[in-house]
Amino acid sequence: MSTDVLSPPHRARFALPHGSLAWRAFVIQAIVLALIAAFLAWVAANVVSNIARLNINTGFSFLARPAGFEIAQKLISFGEAATYFDVFLVALINTVVLTVIAIVFATLLGFVIGLARLSTNQLVAGVAATYVEVIRNIPLLLQLFYWYFAVLRPLPGPRQSLDFFGIAFLNKRGLFLPYPIFEPGFCALLTTIAVMVLVGIVLAWMNNRHRMRSGTGLHSVRAIALFLLAPPLLVAWLTGFPLSWDVPALAGFNFAGGMTVIPEFVAMAIALSLYGAAYIAEIVRSGIRAVSVGQIDAARALGLRSGAINRFIVIPQALRVILPPLGTQYIVLLKNSSLAAAIAYPDLMLVFAGTVLNQTGQPLEVMLITMASYALIGLAIGAAINLLNRRVQLVER
Amino acid sequence: MKILLAAAGVAALVCTSAHAATLDTIKQRGTVNCGTAPNLPGFAYTDDKNVRRGFDVDLCRALAAAVLGDADKVQLSPLNLRDGFATLTTGGVDVLTHRLTWTYNRDNGTGLDYVMTIYYDGQGFMVPKAMNVKSVNDLKGASVCVAQGSTTELNIADYFRARKMDYRIVTFADLDEARNAYEQGRCDAWTNDRSALAARGLQLKNRDAHVILPEIISKEPIGPLVRQNDSQWAHVVRWTFFALIAAEELGVTQANVDQMLKSEVPEIKRLLGVGDDLGQKAGLPADWAYKAIKQVGNYGEIFERHLGEGTRLGLSRGQNKLWKDGGLLIAPPFR
CATH class of the missing domain: 1.10.3720.10 (MetI-like)
Incomplete structure (x- = not known):
């Protein structure tokens, strides 16, 4: 068949190179790689032996030890027994x-x-x-x-x-x-609202499709939309409005609550x-x-x-x-x-790479964790942008 | 910056092979390298003639006088608390004459050794006078500004928790920023070692509007650190500072040390290396203590010169009096 003739020759991806020039390049690269690997191994071994010689504590077990200090802004619960990992x-x-x-x-x-x-x-x-x-x-x-x-x-x-x-x-x-306080029954209310929002989205989508086909919207949709409000209100009334607020009040030096x-x-x-x-x-x-x-x-x-x-x-x-x-x-x-x-x-730098580093005296581990954290968040941002980027790129045909 | 330092730490760990004995290195190099606080009035600061001065600096100078015979043969590295440990571990300095509290965790597992206590400090609180607070126990619910990097954050947590008192902490990386925020009214109180409150408090715009509360909520024994497993150098540091304390106890001062060479008191004779050579056992010249006292002064003189009631800091000796005067400072016998 003629298509077979036209298709490019199939190449093995990891085929060894042909020709003396290619071989030379291959050998040079292999040697460089081996040298780098050897250097890194030497660095690692030297660090390990020096740490042992200097009697420095190593390892990540400190993360499970209680931290014992306070933090100004805590978005998750953080009690007296909090460990360095919680920090x-x-x-x-x-x-x-x-x-x-x-x-x-x-x-x-x-x-x-x-x-x-x-x-x-x-x-x-x-x-x-x-x-x-x-x-x-x-x-x-x-x-x-x-x-x-x-x-x-x-x-x-x-x-x-x-x-x-x-x-x-x-x-x-x-x-x-x-600060909102969720009382029992709040979950039911939230579910009702979520379901109604979902119904609303489906309705809007149907309305849009209809408009695309016929040029006019479904007139009944607005009326139906009003009815979507009813179930959440009913549930809220049945559960006795399960949301209350913790209002801050001046107590001594500062505001407490909220x-x-x-x-x-x-x-x-x-x-x-x-x-x-x-x-x-x-x-x-x-x-x-x-x-x-x-x-x-x-x-x-x-x-x-x-x-x-x-x-x-x-x-x-x-x-x-x-x-x-x-x-x-x-x-x-x-x-x-x-x-x-x-x-x-x-933030990570002040609390973890600062206070925790001081308290534990394990700079290598703490800095390693800190650097890895920043790197991972950065990579996540990069990946998200890449995804978005792929969607807006010109589709080549 | 911190990442750079950590990297430097790793690099140093990579590059340093076995250390030679510190004392030999110092004699060969011709300087004693000390790590001190970067800028703490009274303890380690740069004066208007661009000279490093202070209590901690003089401790370093005493070491140089004892080991090398010249108090000026020092190299002073201003280090913040965090970098101090790493710099000493990796050989960047020989000794930390810093404001570092002696604790279990700092003595064990860090590759470093505390040598002795040279200054007894304690954590205190400063509040505006207008607040009309008389005691730390009135600070329930208060916001407290603190600089990180020492035992300060743990002390306040322990103290307030033990009394079931609520508080809000605002932690700064830097002492000056903590003071600045306190002055701006971000916090009701500012906590630190009392010596640091006195030193940093000088930089408040209106020092008289603030008062240091009477309570001391922690014990902060502060002393020099050296690398672990070098007891020869540790002994030199320890006994040089003991010599400064013993000199005060024996009445030997910078001014009268030359006359004291003719003293008939046996302990003074031993201390100054007259007729007996205590120095050689520590690898030091016979006149090591004489040189240190002659060039730097005894403990009391160093204290009064930089911290005492005649200075801007106006600190009283307090617990840093000699044991015979009801304080905690004691030097073992020179014999």
């Missing part, structure tokens, strides 16, 4: 939460500023350009200190707190918010978001600039409005350019979050 989890969660919040706000703000810098309005473009240049050229650590003390200074002491309707309070010690957003977190989130946004703005601008003007002219010639041009022509093409560097920027943001130690935000 690690608390610190890791603090780092992740801060990074996620900063990524969200930096992205939103970055897109707005990036677009503003492309604006035909000189004032808007000028302000955006100034913002980017100022923020990018000041060290992040300085900005952290600035925001920390800028957040702290104007706030009142606990006794003169800013009072929001008697349920939320703001002072130098943080933002004190009511939950607290510490000022260190606020300062970190502001500084990281603003800093990240400056870089993301430039990434967005470059992405949009990368779309050829001819595309926009062509869209205009077809009679598309500017909103439609952005939505269907510019942004899909710009995203291809934006996403890869955006992912890198997210990872940079994660690494920047380790500066939190400077202003007492209890």
Whole structure:
């Protein structure tokens, strides 16, 4: 058959190379690899023997020992019996939460500023350009200190707190918010709500399909949507409204009860978001600039409005350019979050690579765990962006 | 930074083969290398003439005088608490004359040895006078600023838990940031070793508006550290500092040490190496203690010079008095 003739010759993937030149390259590479392996083995052996000679404790058993100290921000339960591993989890969660919040706000703000810098309005473009240049050229650590003390200074002491309707309070010690208490029956309510939301989504999808086919929506859908509210309300009434709030109240020096957003977190989130946004703005601008003007002219010639041009022509093409560097920027943001130690935000670096390292005296293990944690979160961010990137890439046929 | 240091630690572990005896290395090198706190007024700081000065610095200078005969033959490495241990372990310094509390966990399994206690400290609390707090026991529910890196966080946890008192901790990596945040009103109280409160408190804008509470919630025996398994060097460090204490006890001062060479008191004669050579057993010259006292002074003189009531810190000797005056400092007999 002719197709057999046309198909490329099948090659074994691990075939040995042919020819003397290829052999020489192969041998050289093998020798280099062997040398590197030997060097690493020598390093490992030397570290092991030196640790033994210096009488340093080794191993990861310290993770199971009780830690015995307090942490300012704990998003999981953390009692007196908490171990160093619990400390690690608390610190890791603090780092992740801060990074996620900063990524969200930096992205939103970055897109707005990036677009503003492309604006035909000189004032808007000028302000955006100034913002980017100022923020990018000041060290992040300085900005952290600035925001920390800028957040702290104007706030009142606990006794003169800013009072929001008697349920939320703001002072130098943080933002004190009511904390939801889930009573029995709350789970049933949550399930009902989830089911109704699911039904709603299915309805919306059906409505959309109908519109695509016939050009008009199903008129009955809105009426049905109203009925979706009924079951959750009924369940809530039957279970006696199973949600109450623990409202913070002034007790002695501080507010007790409720939950607290510490000022260190606020300062970190502001500084990281603003800093990240400056870089993301430039990434967005470059992405949009990368779309050829001819595309926009062509869209205009077809009679598309500017909103439609952005939505269907510019942004899909710009995203291809934006996403890869955006992912890198997210990872940079994660690494920047380790500066939190400077202003007492209890992240992985301050609590685990700081206090735990001091208490245990096992720097090698602690730093190894810390580095591995940052690397893994960074790789996870990278993988997520890659997935997203694959979806927006040009499908070549 | 910390990752770099850890990497340096690994690199040092990789590269150092067996250590030679520290004393021989020092004599060959011609300097004593000490790790001190980077910037702690009174203990180790850089003065306006760019000279490193302080109590801990003078301890190092005494060692150089005893071993090398010249107190200026020191190399001082400012190290924060965290890096101190690794730097000593890997041979970057010979001894830590730092503010490091002697604890079980630091003496065991770290490859280091505490030599003796040279300063008895304790953790205290500073609060604004306006708060009208008279005792640590009034601090229920308070926010407390603390600098990490020592035993401070554990002490406060133990103390407050034992009394079933709630508190909120705000932990800073750096002492100055902790003080700054306290001053800004982030916390109701600021805790640290009392000596550090006195030293760092000088940098408060209005020191008189703050007061150190009477309670001392921990014992903090502070002393020099050396590498484990080098008892010759450990003995040199220990007995040099004992010599400074013994000198105060015997009334030997920087000013009168030359006259004391003619003293008839047997212990003074032995201490100063007159007629007897105690130094050689430790691998030191006969006049090692004489040199240290002559060039640096006795313990009391060093204390008064840097920390005492005549200085900005204004610390009283307290537990750091000699045993015969009701304090805890005692030097074993020189015989």
